[in-house]
Each structure stands twice: as structure tokens, then as C-alpha cells.
Amino acid sequence: MTGTTPGLRLPEADARVLARREDIIAALRAIVPGEGVIAHEREMRPYESDGLTAYRQLPLVVVLPSTTEQVAAVLKYCHDNEIRVVPRGSGTSLSGGALPLQDAVLLGMGKFNRVLDIDTANRAAVVQPGVTNLGISKAVDHLGFYYAPDPSSQIACSIGGNVGENSGGVHCLKYGLTTNNVLGVEMVLITGEVVRLGGKHLDAGGLDLLSVIIGSEGLLGVVTEVTVRLLKKPDTARAVLVGFPTSEDAGECVARIIGGGIIPAAIEMMDRDAIAAAEAFVNVGYPLDVEALLIVELDGPEAECAHLLEEVTRIAEGCNSVTLRVSTSEQERLGFWAGRKAAFPAVGRLSPDYLCMDGTIPRRQLPYVLSRMRELSEQYGLRVANVFHAGDGNLHPLILYDANAPGELDAAENFGADILRLCVEVGGVLTGEHGVGVEKRDLMPTMFNEVDLAQQLRLKCAFDDKSLLNPGKVFPTLHRCAEMGRMHVSGGALPFPDLPRF
Numbered sequence: 001m002t003g004t005t006p007g008l009r010l011p012e013a014d015a016r017v018l019a020r021r022e023d024i025i026a027a028l029r030a031i032v033p034g035e036g037v038i039a040h041e042r043e044m045r046p047y048e049s050d051g052l053t054a055y056r057q058l059p060l061v062v063v064l065p066s067t068t069e070q071v072a073a074v075l076k077y078c079h080d081n082e083i084r085v086v087p088r089g090s091g092t093s094l095s096g097g098a099l100p101l102q103d104a105v106l107l108g109m110g111k112f113n114r115v116l117d118i119d120t121a122n123r124a125a126v127v128q129p130g131v132t133n134l135g136i137s138k139a140v141d142h143l144g145f146y147y148a149p150d151p152s153s154q155i156a157c158s159i160g161g162n163v164g165e166n167s168g169g170v171h172c173l174k175y176g177l178t179t180n181n182v183l184g185v186e187m188v189l190i191t192g193e194v195v196r197l198g199g200k201h202l203d204a205g206g207l208d209l210l211s212v213i214i215g216s217e218g219l220l221g222v223v224t225e226v227t228v229r230l231l232k233k234p235d236t237a238r239a240v241l242v243g244f245p246t247s248e249d250a251g252e253c254v255a256r257i258i259g260g261g262i263i264p265a266a267i268e269m270m271d272r273d274a275i276a277a278a279e280a281f282v283n284v285g286y287p288l289d290v291e292a293l294l295i296v297e298l299d300g301p302e303a304e305c306a307h308l309l310e311e312v313t314r315i316a317e318g319c320n321s322v323t324l325r326v327s328t329s330e331q332e333r334l335g336f337w338a339g340r341k342a343a344f345p346a347v348g349r350l351s352p353d354y355l356c357m358d359g360t361i362p363r364r365q366l367p368y369v370l371s372r373m374r375e376l377s378e379q380y381g382l383r384v385a386n387v388f389h390a391g392d393g394n395l396h397p398l399i400l401y402d403a404n405a406p407g408e409l410d411a412a413e414n415f416g417a418d419i420l421r422l423c424v425e426v427g428g429v430l431t432g433e434h435g436v437g438v439e440k441r442d443l444m445p446t447m448f449n450e451v452d453l454a455q456q457l458r459l460k461c462a463f464d465d466k467s468l469l470n471p472g473k474v475f476p477t478l479h480r481c482a483e484m485g486r487m488h489v490s491g492g493a494l495p496f497p498d499l500p501r502f
């Protein structure tokens with residue numbers, strides 16, 4: 001196992017590849033000429049990490065192709081020469097999905113930054129994978145359209161990365177995640193073959209491979225083009241800030257709104273620490289004397305919004321709300337969201353470091369999970385601030401720690417793992433939108449048994465027979481594909497004990 005970050009276990013680097021580094025760089029320069037290959041250590045530093053900054057590793061070399069043909073030639077070369085490849089968009093993954101490997105080519109897709117086609121008649125746009133999430137909405141704004149999934153990182157993250165992680169955002173409660181808003185992709189397989197899945201048309205014949213690709217974390221192929229669904233901007237959007245004396249009251253309010261048949265465009269929750277941090281950051285008038293704050297957004301025709309606002313107000317009052325403020329202008333509505341969207345960097349002011357967790361639970365379990373988290377916080381001696389997509393039951397506990405204090409990173413990671421185990425225990429899942437990456441890789445067996453994992457690996461092997469694409473991510477065990485055909489589990493005994501597990 002290697003890795004420049006202590007405690008991080010990555011697949012053992014292939015010494016034969018490391019020994020051939022200069023030849024490999026020369027071959028890649030022949031495919032991607034000019035400044036498309038970065039091999040100097042100082043210039044590779046910006047790529048050594050992604051949004052999970054606790055982990056760092058310099059790649060073998062960084063390659064920045066700008067055409068599908070170049071991607072295909074790079075992948076074919078890597079396949080023929082058994083060289084690993086880590087695809088990268090903007091590098092904002094919070095689960096270490098784009099973390100490099102010492103013996104792998106880091107394939108940066110940043111130069112694929114063009115909007116290729118805007119087709120409002122088909123409510124679709126075709127974009128290259130390096131276009132930012134917000135860039136899509138900006139490109140169609142003048143036509144009255146937008147792209148719905150809106151991660152807080154939307155100013156920086158790429159649509160290719162969104163496909164990789166099946167990213168979500170505050171408006172996914174009503175409009176769905178990436179998987180519900182991507183209509184098609186062009187993708188290059190590790191062999192260099194270019195395939196197209198889906199497109200502007202509704203549904204395709206055969207197996208739904210597009211849904212396999214979305215959320216596949218760079219393990220199945222490299223996406224070189226994305227067709228997204230465009231939505232017409234709603235006539236009206238109003239946001240309400242509702243403060244509660246307890247998180248339990250806020251959780252109950254969420255359950256009653258949704259149970260009452262209302263699907264708001266968004267329902268977000270922040271706890272006291274997160275509210276204070278966000279308010280200090282953006283100054284939009286969040287109430288500071290409440291334990292929990294909900295931001296509920298309603299959109300649609302004006303009359304419908306007005307009616308739903310009354311309903312939400314009535315429900316909130318029945319759940320002991322202590323403050324309620326409705327946005328009266330577009331500027332005020334955006335202000336309400338500015339605090340929520342800046343919550344992660346804002347919490348960064350409370351502590352030198354934090355770990356952002358991401359798990360999903362059935363909404364009804366919210367009060368129990370929040371109270372267990374408070375107990376765990378005391379047990380580990382670490383503070384936790386909570387910001388989450390309450391409507392979706394998608395939690396983002398931010399565990400505050402100081403990486404320079406001995407043992408705190410370990411404690412924060414153990415605390416995070418306990419939270420994710422808790423999510424699974426109450427009927428939820430390990431991730432809501434940030435992916436598994438290296439962060440949750442070792443927790444996969446808490447959710448999947450050996451048979452489940454073996455089936456998932458078989459799917460991986462169908463796309464990537466030599467396990468060259470993003471190895472060390474998602475799967476807790478590195479298998480050779482040849483072995484998958486005869487994988488069997490007997491009496492719970494772990495198969496292939498000789499193979500590295502990390």
C-alpha cells in the first residue's frame with residue numbers, strides 16, 4: 001500500500017509503470033501535444049488533492065486532452081500498456097473520487113469547456129463535461145430556461161463530475177438529482193472505444209446503461225459529452241425562513257409538509273452552529289436564537305405559490321415555529337439561499353478543519369439521528385454543525401477538528417464512520433450525493449454483503465477488464481476481473497484472502 005497521507009491505503013503502485021515514467025510521458029505527449037501534458041512535480045501539485053483535502057497524492061503525470069479522439073487515444077494507450085487512469089473534472093469531490101494514484105495518469109477534463117448545442121424545442125442542451133454546473137444555467141438563462149440540480153459547489157464543479165457522483169443540490173427534492181436530469185452521454189471506454197448512451201429522445205431501447213454510468217465515479221469510462229434536460233424557469237419562486245426551538249420540531253415540520261402532499265422546490269435545514277456561521281459570513285438576517293432553521297422554497301404559478309405559502313405557514317405554526325419570514329423580493333430570496341450555499345466555507349471559520357459527511361436516512365428518523373449525533377459528538381469530544389437537505393433526508397454533518405492536534409483527524413474519521421453506520425442502521429444509505437470514493441470505501445460492507453459487492457464488481461469488469469479506471473475507489477477490495485467469474489462465498493468466509501483489501 002502507498003499514499004503520501006498517513007493512514008490512507010491506496011493500491012500498491014506498479015513498479016514497472018513507475019520505472020517507465022519517462023517513456024510514458026513521451027508517448028502521452030505524442031497524443032496530446034503542447035501544454036496538454038504536465039509532468040513537473042511543482043506544476044502537478046494543484047492536482048494532488050480534491051475537495052477531500054485530508055488526502056494527498058501526486059499522480060504519475062497529468063494529461064489534459066481537448067478532444068474525444070485524444071481521450072480515446074490516451075485510454076487505448078493506457079489499456080494496452082496496463083497503466084491506471086484517474087478521471088478528474090474540477091476536483092471538488094468530497095469523497096476523494098478524483099484523488100490521484102502514484103502510478104496513474106490523472107486525466108483532467110477541464111479543457112472540455114464548450115456548450116455545443118442549445119435546443120429549447122427538445123428542452124435539452126448538449127455540453128462538454130468540463131462546463132461548470134452553473135455555466136449551463138447561465139448559457140440558457142436569456143431563453144428563460146435553467147438546469148435544475150444545483151450543488152452548492154455549482155460555480156466550480158463540472159457537469160462531468162456531477163455525472164460521476166450523481167450530484168444533488170437544494171432543488172433536487174422537486175426536480176431530481178443528476179440521474180433524473182441527464183438524457184445522454186458520449187463516453188470513452190478504457191479500450192478507447194467511443195460509445196453513446198441515451199440522447200435527446202425519450203427513453204432508449206435495451207438495458208438502461210445510462211443510469212449505470214451516472215454515479216459510477218469514473219470507474220466505468222470517461223464522459224466526453226453530456227446531454228442535459230433544461231427546465232423552464234418558474235413564474236414565481238418564494239422562500240420562507242422558519243425558526244424552531246428544537247431540531248425535533250423542525251424535523252416534524254418537514255415530515256408534515258411532505259406528508260401533507262406538498263413537494264416544495266427545496267427544504268433545507270441548518271442547526272444553531274451552522275446558522276451562526278452562515279449569518280456571520282453573509283449577513284442576511286438569519287435568526288440566531290433558534291436551534292434549527294428551515295428554508296422552504298415554493299415555486300410555480302403565483303396563485304399556487306401563495307396558496308402553498310399559507311399551507312406551509314399553518315403547518316410550521318402547528319410545529320412550534322418561533323420565527324417565520326417570507327421573501328418579498330427576488331433579491332431577498334437569493335439572500336436566503338446565499339447563506340445556505342455558503343454554509344460549508346462559513347463553517348470553515350469555526351475550526352481549522354472539518355470533515356463533511358454525507359448520508360441519507362428515511363425522513364422520519366431525523367430526530368433520532370440528530371440526538372444520537374449529539375451523543376457521539378460528546379463521546380468523541382468534537383463539535384458537529386449540521387447543514388442538510390432535510391426534504392430528501394440527506395444529512396451533511398460537518399465534523400470540526402484540528403488536523404494539527406494529535407489524533408483529531410483519526411477521531412473525526414471514526415466519528416464520521418459512526419454517523420454513516422447509524423444512517424445504514426436506521427434504514428438509510430452511506431451516501432446521498434457525494435459518492436463513495438476513498439472516504440466511504442471501507443464502509444461499503446456495512447451496507448452490502450460479499451455477494452452484492454461481487455455483483456457490482458462484475459459490472460465494473462464488464463466495462464474495465466483490467467481494473468485500470470480509478471482503482472482504489474468505491475470497492476473495499478481490489479479484485480482481478482479474471483477471478484470474478486469464479487467468485488463464490490461459502491459460510492461467510494472471505495474469498496481470495498491473498499488479494500489486497502484496503
Ligand SMILES: Cc1cc2nc3c(=O)[nH]c(=O)nc-3n(C[C@H](O)[C@H](O)[C@H](O)COP(=O)(O)OP(=O)(O)OC[C@H]3O[C@@H](n4cnc5c(N)ncnc54)[C@H](O)[C@@H]3O)c2cc1C
Pocket residue numbers: 050051086087088089090091092093094096097098109129150151152153156157158159160161162163164165166167168169170217218219221222223224344345433434470
Ligand atoms: C464547498 C463544496 C460544496 C459542495 N456541495 C455539494 C452539493 O451541494 N451537492 C453535491 O452533490 N455535491 C457537492 N459537493 C461535491 C462536489 O462538488 C460534487 O461531487 C461534484 O459533482 C464534483 O464535480 P467535479 O467536477 O469537481 O468532479 P471531480 O471532483 O473532479 O470528480 C468527481 C468524480 O467524478 C469522476 N469524473 C469527473 N469527471 C469525469 C468524466 N468526465 N468522466 C468520468 N468520470 C469523471 C472522477 O473520477 C471522480 O470520481 C460540494 C463540494 C464542495 C467543495
